[in-house]
Amino acid sequence: MAENICSCEEKLTWVNEYNRHYCHRCQKYPPTCSECKRDLSWIREYNRYFCTSCRRYDEPTKSTKKPKEDKIESHDRGKIEKEFNKLRERHQKGSLDKDTYEDVVKKMKFKDEFSRFWTIGANTGRWYCYDNGKWIESSPPQTLEGKIVKISRKRKKKAS
Numbered sequence: 001m002a003e004n005i006c007s008c009e010e011k012l013t014w015v016n017e018y019n020r021h022y023c024h025r026c027q028k029y030p031p032t033c034s035e036c037k038r039d040l041s042w043i044r045e046y047n048r049y050f051c052t053s054c055r056r057y058d059e060p061t062k063s064t065k066k067p068k069e070d071k072i073e074s075h076d077r078g079k080i081e082k083e084f085n086k087l088r089e090r091h092q093k094g095s096l097d098k099d100t101y102e103d104v105v106k107k108m109k110f111k112d113e114f115s116r117f118w119t120i121g122a123n124t125g126r127w128y129c130y131d132n133g134k135w136i137e138s139s140p141p142q143t144l145e146g147k148i149v150k151i152s153r154k155r156k157k158k159a160s
């Protein structure tokens with residue numbers, strides 16, 4: 001049986017109990033193969049991980065930790081409306097062009113506790129709920145999850 005090596009180049013120890021390899025120096029398990037989910041072995045010569053079962057190199061995700069999720073923000077619907085109205089006002093006064101305005105409004109999607117999506121119509125200023133593949137005008141609950149998109153008053157630098 002081929003030896004599995006940790007990326008620190010220490011020989012990995014087989015742990016029968018967990019059916020896994022373990023590095024005592026790093027005190028962690030190696031990343032696993034994306035195909036067969038077995039432990040990967042570090043190949044120093046190539047600076048890559050290798051799966052001894054699949055006989056192929058594998059690129060594990062850099063971190064074994066879960067990817068950091070965006071922090072969920074909760075907002076009062078009144079606050080969302082206020083921010084939206086500010087944007088609309090800026091658009092109506094001409095300090096915010098149509099494309100940017102519609103783009104920002106499009107990003108302002110909110111989720112309620114039943115995982116339904118809500119948004120405010122860029123033209124109507126009314127609330128819509130996504131239902132059966134359509135946006136239906138409706139009244140949202142008091143609190144919604146999502147990000148309020150803010151744009152700074154400074155003009156974005158355009159690549160020329």
Ligand SMILES: [Zn+2]
Pocket residue numbers: 006007008009010023024025026027
């Ligand atoms: Zn190690």
Ligand SMILES: [Zn+2]
Pocket residue numbers: 033034035036037038051052053054055
């Ligand atoms: Zn594999």
